[in-house]
Amino acid sequence: MxxxxxxxRVSWRSQLFSLAVHAALILLILLTPWPPGYWMVWLILMVLMVFLAIRSQRRISARHGExxxxxxxxxxxxxxxxxxxxxxxxxxxxxxxxxxxxxxxxxxxxxxxxxxxxxxxxxxxxxxxxxxxxxxxxxxxxxxxxxxxxxxxx
Incomplete structure (x- = not known):
């Protein structure tokens, strides 16, 4: 017993919090002044943050069931x-x-x-x-x- x-159920608060944190980090990367030769670092950071945001949303969505x-x-x-x-x-x-x-x-x-x-x-x-x-x-x-x-x- x-x-x-x-x-x-899927937690909407957790999803919104995760989305807000990742969006803030992406915005920080976008607004940071980058030297001209660092475009590859910028691109890698952006791709990484988008990947992590999607992964986080999927993990939160998977936390449901009995x-x-x-x-x-x-x-x-x-x-x-x-x-x-x-x-x-x-x-x-x-x-x-x-x-x-x-x-x-x-x-x-x-x-x-x-x-x-x-x-x-x-x-x-x-x-x-x-x-x-x-x-x-x-x-x-x-x-x-x-x-x-x-x-x-x-």
Whole structure:
């Protein structure tokens, strides 16, 4: 049985924040006076920043779907069990979890992917009730028996 269960949505706040940061950096590169011989450096920086902005948006968009907190230090996400390696870092707008995959994935392509992952759970990617319940479970380490809506058997 899960301590907490949720169907994550894409966080619009995270997407807007990422877009604003990358746009500011691109604007800084555009407005910086470059010596005439440095056009190649300018071009490489611009391409790199656009690539990083697109990558960031894709990573944020990929953070959706079913997620369950199985125990205080175990999470079920993307069909894999993950161990929470460190105490969760919490602020009002989100929770950062440092995860490590319990078992390595099978297949040669998946073997090269990292077993470690940082997962940002934004408060706007779930309902307020689910957000409060997750924070309560992570802060106290106890399950609130009165909250039956998030107590799902797997």
């Amino acid at each position: 899960a301590l907490w269960h949720c169907d994550l 997620i369950s907190l199985l125990a205080q230090d175990k999470l079920l996400w993307r069909g894999q069990e993950w161990i929470i390696r460190q105490p969760a870092w919490m602020i009002d707008s989100g929770i950062l979890l440092s995860l490590r995959r319990e078992k390595p994935r099978e297949g040669w392509r998946r073997a090269f992917r990292s077993r470690k992952q940082k997962l940002w759970l934004a408060s706007d990617s779930m309902s307020q009730e689910e957000w409060r319940h997750l924070r309560q479970v992570l802060l106290t380490g106890k399950h609130d028996a009165s909250s039956k809506t998030h107590h799902h058997p797997l």
